[in-house]
Amino acid sequence: MIERSWQNWAGNQHAYPAHRAEPASVDEVRSVLQRAVEGSRPVRCVGAGHSFTPIAVTDGVQISLDSLRGIESVVREDDGSAQVTVLAGTRLRELTAQLWDLGLAMTNLGDIDEQSVAGAISTGTHGTGARFGGIATQVHALELMTADGRLVRCSRDENAELFDAARIGLGALGVITRVTLDCVPAFALRAVEEPSTLAATLAELDATVAAVDHFEFYWFPHTDRVLTKRNTRLPGNAVLRPLGKVRSYLDDELLSNTVFEGLNRVVTRVPALIPRLNAVSARALSAREYTDRSYRVFASSRTVKFVEMEYAVPASEIGWVLREVDRWLEQSSMSIAFPVEVRFAAADDIWLSTAYGRPTAYIAVHQYHRRDHREYFDAVEAICRSVGGRPHWGKLHSLGGAELRDTYEHFDDFLRVRDSVDPTKVFGSDYLERLLH
Ligand SMILES: Cc1cc2nc3c(=O)[nH]c(=O)nc-3n(C[C@H](O)[C@H](O)[C@H](O)COP(=O)(O)OP(=O)(O)OC[C@H]3O[C@@H](n4cnc5c(N)ncnc54)[C@H](O)[C@@H]3O)c2cc1C
Known part of the structure; x- marks a missing residue:
């Protein structure tokens, strides 16, 4: 018996579906769809x-x-890369470990690996690295079951418009059943994490982002402290020097998760403590260097519950955006305990990609799940929108179709393709109605 009530990871979204199905084969997906259509259920x-x-x-x-x-299958190329076809519910965590055993890897990942392959691509999940796109750019082909039960395959060469829409399709076009990923030979990453200041990081930003394979930084609001992360790609047979168990427990589990949870509980009651605590936290995270399998360096565990908004802005605007957020925080009475995360991505050509057509910087803001996020997120959103920012499709924002259309050249093309594969909006919802009109 499948539990019908559902909530998301952060616990801020709930659903009470009339029916919840977990099909065990593609044919079963079709039966579930057929029954839903017959019963006029979305x-x-x-x-x-x-x-x-x-x-x-x-x-x-x-x-x-x-x-x-x-x-399901691995097609190898002479240069060591491969096209790997997976069932769409595969979790990134299990996939990346299995790829390593095959001598392969996903070329870039986000900062966690809990997501399903279909879910990750459908909202445009991304990591960091100015030469690398988000996970959807690694999709070579995908198979989609449309509302009428047809299985449609799409790639650059086959149903190309559907491919442009469905790689980041918001679950609005059908059920993705299989995804073929362009994988690269397994590689290691050397991670160098060190504290710095916001001023110094911004002063050298263009050069750093261009020189480092995967660069990101965390800025501690109310301070000028940042923690920078530089990941450099090494061959898969490089000598691995992973973090020792004690260090990894101290830094990642204790400082980043357990102590951080405790701090958040305290500052929820006494927000005035936040600026001082941020300065202490920023100093507590000391420099460290390690080398490990790529997927172990990209992703880490997150146990402190938060809500998040993330905007993609033109890479050249990120310095201005951060200074504006700093200025707003100085004037406001808000105290923010979560570091602001800044990442980068290459321009791509996926219609609803937040990095469509421009080198992109991402600014992600978080709020502890027990604290109100609205005033803070609204202020950051307004700053990002003033430079043509685009919100992450899986994270909180306030935009609707009218505003989204302004920032996506192919917004109406997406709606046209949606109309052609799902004319009666079987895959619709109130939320999608807000976004896609
Ligand atoms: C702690 C945390 C860390 C995160 N880190 C990052 C990060 O580093 N970078 C980043 O960009 N994002 C990040 N995210 C956001 C996250 O990657 C996205 O929201 C992603 O979509 C979640 O994948 P999921 O499998 O949970 O999908 P869900 O959230 O369950 O679903 C997302 C969308 O995919 C659709 N979908 C799912 N399966 C299918 C299918 N088979 N066919 C068609 N549509 C489908 C759903 O309908 C929905 O529209 C993070 C989120 C959390 C909670």
């Missing part, structure tokens, strides 16, 4: 529930592809 797919928005919420039929997981 359908939403759900992956790992790691989006902060109601994007997976439905009171109709919720389909989980948790039983459709695993690698």
Whole structure:
């Protein structure tokens, strides 16, 4: 018996679907869809529930592809790369470990690996690195079951417009059943993490972002402290020097998760403590260097619950955006305990990609799940929008179709393709109605 009530990871979205299905084969997906259409019930797919928005919420039929997981085929190229086809419910965590055993890797990942492959690509999940796109740019082809039960394959050479729409399709076009990923030979990453100041980091930003394979930094609000992370790609057979168990427990589990949870509980009651605590936290995270398998360096565990908004802005604007956020915080009475995360991505050509057509910087702001986020997120959103910012599709924002259309050249093309594959909006929801009109 499948539990019908559902909530997302952050606990800020709830759903009470009339029916919740976990098909064990592609044919079963078709039967579930058929029954939903016959009963005039809307359908939403759900992956790992790691989006902060109601994007997976439905009171109709919720389909989980948790039983459709695993690698189906590997087609190797002479240069060591490969096209790997996976069932769409496969979680990134299991996939990356299995790829390593095959001598392969995903070329870039976000900062966690809990997501399903279909869920991660559908909202434009990304990592960092000015030469690298988000996870959807690694998609070579995908297979989609449309509302009428047809299985449609798309790639650059086959149903190309559907491919442009469906790589970041918001679950609005059908059920993704299989994804073929362009994988690269397994590689290691050397991670160098060190404290710095916001002023120094911004002064050298262009050069750093261009020189380092995967650069990101965390800025501690109310201070000028930042923690920088530089990941450099090394061959898969490089000598690995992972973090020792004690250091990794101290830094990642204790300082970043357990102590941080405790601090957040305290500052929720006494927000005035935050600026001083941020200065202490920024200093507590000392420099460290380690080398490990790429996927272990990219992703880490997050146990402190928060809500998040993330905006993609033209890379050249990120310095201005951060200074404006700093200025706003100085004037406001808000105290923010969570570091602001800044990442980078290459321009791409996916219609609804936040990095469509421009080198991109991402600014992610977080708020502890027990504290109100609205005033802070609204202020950052206004700053980002003033430079043509685009919100992450899986994270909180206040935009609707009218504003989104302004920032996406192919917004109406997306709607046209959606109309052609799902004319009666079987895969619709109130939330999608807000975004896609
Ligand atoms: C702690 C945390 C860390 C995060 N880190 C990052 C990060 O580093 N970078 C980043 O960009 N984002 C990040 N995110 C956001 C996250 O990657 C996205 O929200 C992602 O979509 C979640 O994947 P999921 O499998 O949980 O999908 P869900 O949230 O369950 O679903 C997302 C969308 O995918 C659709 N979908 C799911 N499966 C299918 C399918 N089979 N067919 C069609 N549509 C489908 C759903 O309908 C929905 O529209 C993070 C989120 C959390 C909670």
